[in-house]
Amino acid sequence: MTQGGFDLGPRRHPRRMSLTPMIDVVFLLLIFFMLASRFGTDVALPIAGGAEGAATEWQGVPRLVDVTPDDILLNGTAIAPADLVAAVTQLLPEPSDAVILRPRDDADLQRLVTVMDALREGGITNMILVE
Template identity: 40%
Template structure:
């Protein structure tokens, strides 16, 4: 009985060279592409606390009318009371309404700096 030799299947093409080429192209495009345009100025942004509520320090509230309030005192008297507090009490936490103009906040920050308050944190919503 004569049997034909079994047919060998043709050798499969290796896909390893194609994978190498794809990865080389990927590395090339990642190295040469620019994801976002560069910033016009180098800045060091503040570090986020990770959403944890800040419960230390003295809270200075600024309502939509732009008036600063501290412990029932408002206006310049609140700023004077803030300047008289113990510096070891922690930072000043500025809790301003979203409707307060940025110019008002900037003017208040300048007043706080003039009072010698070096550390002021801004309270925001996540």
């Protein structure tokens, strides 16, 4: 017996911590995030910057589409989204002529993309995006 009255045997050295469970958890997280992630290609929007419009000679009347959070304006006049393609097409001397898009008043990106998609579905492919 020892001083306190109990003999716990010889003092053992503390065991070294094993890293195997931590490595298992890291691999499980890696597999989870790989399976939960979406792998795919991002879609690029075919638009021209403001400099492209300056290099070509402008033909016809102005075709400025302002996209706001609540309205779509064609040359400063509010227009219904369903009527936009027909109204812009009437202003184009050639189907390949440019249309200028300008997001305004904190219009979000999704609203701009929706307008661009509507124009593209209507056959208008040459769009210039300006600030």
